[in-house]
Amino acid sequence: MRVSIDKSSIKGEVLAPPSKSYTHRAVALAALSKESTVRHPLISADTLATVRASEMFGASVEREEDKLIIHGINGKPNVPDDVIDAANSGTTLRFMTAIAALTDGVTVLTGDASLRTRPNGPLLEVLKRLGVKACSTRGNERAPLVVKGGLKGKDVSIDGSISSQFISALLITCPLAENSTTLSITGKLKSRPYVDVTLEMLELAGIKVHIDESKGIRFIIPGKQKYDFKDYTVPGDFSSTSYLLAAAAMTNGSEVTVKNLFPSKQGDKVIVEILKQMGADITWDKEAGNVTVRGGRQLKATTFDAGATPDLVPTVAVLAAVAEGTSRIENAEHVRYKETDRLRALATELPKLGVDLKEERDSLTITGGKLHGAAVHGWDDHRIVMALSIAGMVAGNTTIDTTEAVSISYPGFFKDMCSLGAKIKDISEE
Ligand SMILES: O=C(O)C1=C[C@@H](OP(=O)(O)O)[C@@H](O)[C@H](O)C1
Numbered sequence: 001m002r003v004s005i006d007k008s009s010i011k012g013e014v015l016a017p018p019s020k021s022y023t024h025r026a027v028a029l030a031a032l033s034k035e036s037t038v039r040h041p042l043i044s045a046d047t048l049a050t051v052r053a054s055e056m057f058g059a060s061v062e063r064e065e066d067k068l069i070i071h072g073i074n075g076k077p078n079v080p081d082d083v084i085d086a087a088n089s090g091t092t093l094r095f096m097t098a099i100a101a102l103t104d105g106v107t108v109l110t111g112d113a114s115l116r117t118r119p120n121g122p123l124l125e126v127l128k129r130l131g132v133k134a135c136s137t138r139g140n141e142r143a144p145l146v147v148k149g150g151l152k153g154k155d156v157s158i159d160g161s162i163s164s165q166f167i168s169a170l171l172i173t174c175p176l177a178e179n180s181t182t183l184s185i186t187g188k189l190k191s192r193p194y195v196d197v198t199l200e201m202l203e204l205a206g207i208k209v210h211i212d213e214s215k216g217i218r219f220i221i222p223g224k225q226k227y228d229f230k231d232y233t234v235p236g237d238f239s240s241t242s243y244l245l246a247a248a249a250m251t252n253g254s255e256v257t258v259k260n261l262f263p264s265k266q267g268d269k270v271i272v273e274i275l276k277q278m279g280a281d282i283t284w285d286k287e288a289g290n291v292t293v294r295g296g297r298q299l300k301a302t303t304f305d306a307g308a309t310p311d312l313v314p315t316v317a318v319l320a321a322v323a324e325g326t327s328r329i330e331n332a333e334h335v336r337y338k339e340t341d342r343l344r345a346l347a348t349e350l351p352k353l354g355v356d357l358k359e360e361r362d363s364l365t366i367t368g369g370k371l372h373g374a375a376v377h378g379w380d381d382h383r384i385v386m387a388l389s390i391a392g393m394v395a396g397n398t399t400i401d402t403t404e405a406v407s408i409s410y411p412g413f414f415k416d417m418c419s420l421g422a423k424i425k426d427i428s429e430e
């Protein structure tokens, strides 16, 4: 799909889409329990990959109006009768690779061309040390992956600098091992808030994990635990919301309220602080769960450490492109291991819109200025498409391809933007 975007301002109220990260975890934890209801789930390509994988391990999932009723496998996954296809979803691949370690047989997991380029080395290494046979068919740590069950608890360490999803995956699976596991983190843990989201959800499922942060980070996970995840309502997603808030902040005459945004463990709620610090007119009523942004102020440059919140990088890069002065996005190497190498994607596409940008291995330096329209490529990556879309609302006269990628995390993105008055047209047929 291709869209054209003209200069726009946006006005009105919109409901934040449900959180992708919380939905993945709710479904996985429900699948490991007996019976659960997940209310207000995100139904998107990525979360549906987790639903399908859970079904292949033996769970059954009934989809009703704004809820999923999940009949789980009570801690014992079946050997899947086919290959698990995690599609475009890193979270699904990593979580399900660890869950495969609990079966009595062999599981093969794969994904689309993008997912088959993403690293899994630290997860495979730790699974092997925990008694599991785990390898990549191509011997390069990338999917397709083959996992033969047999998980035993043990003391192990894992590199936390590539993806926190390996750690979340082990935190979900190790409570079901016979013995206890101690997981020590080596390297600088990236994306820490996602581990905290996992721990919050595990607690709701009645799972105990002790954390020792006296010397580095160590998770102590007792074995032989039982999952008891029951009734859960998914909160709004701050990563998806970041595009709405940033678009309103960057465009004159805009005034947008995004609803269902309550405080939670999501690291990406920091977008509210980033916008405030850049000079945007933004307020968050935490009791009501409303974030309101009024556009029209000149934004100022910022320095953004992406270590904990990599998914905000495309949004912050676009904000930096219209801000006064030179911004730095730092500590961002792990952003290269996503659906695409997002630093490369931004460094390729934003200059087409007139942005002055310098790319280094783990940073972007962006000097703000006036944007002009161009034909840009969405890289089949939902966050690149959404970030370029809001840049297009400032630049005008912009076209973007591969825009169907928004179905990964925010299928209603264009509908919501258009309902707020954005000038976006589907030009796939032209
Ligand atoms: O656990 C999660 O839900 C996620 C963790 C993050 O990945 P990394 O831990 O690989 O940085 C984030 O980028 C991804 O969108 C979702």
Ligand SMILES: C=C(OP(=O)(O)O)C(=O)O
Pocket: 046, 088, 089, 090, 091, 092, 311, 338, 339, 383, 409
């Ligand atoms: C990187 C992302 O997700 P995942 O790792 O689950 O593919 C994302 O949503 O930006």
